Amino acid sequence: MTEMECAMARALWSCTFVPATGTKRFARDMAEKAEKHIDHLLTQRQRGYLLLSCYRFRKQIKKQPAGPELLGLVYAELLAHPELLEGFTVNKELRLWWQEAFS
Secondary structure: OOHHHHHHHHHHHOOOOOOOOHHHHHHHHHHHHHHOOOOOOOOHHHHHHHHHHHHHOHHHHHOOOOHHHHHHHHHHHHHHOHHHHOOOOOOHHHHHHHHHHHO
């Protein structure tokens, strides 16, 4: 995992989740790998889900000490690599933000 991916995983893990959700399990697994410094290359799908999850929990991440800077990197990554979100269901707000960014 890159340093940015590790930071995203740690930030996501400190968020509050609905019990027994896939996002919570994914965040826990990614944060564990980041904390133990396990050399784990993320697939394109995992990287996309990590970025999407950071976007979905942006209000909680923004309150963290390094949150605003991290969210800036997340937004830049989403804009630079729109193919990462292919196949994911995105909400109306993200779709509108996306359209404005590329128009």
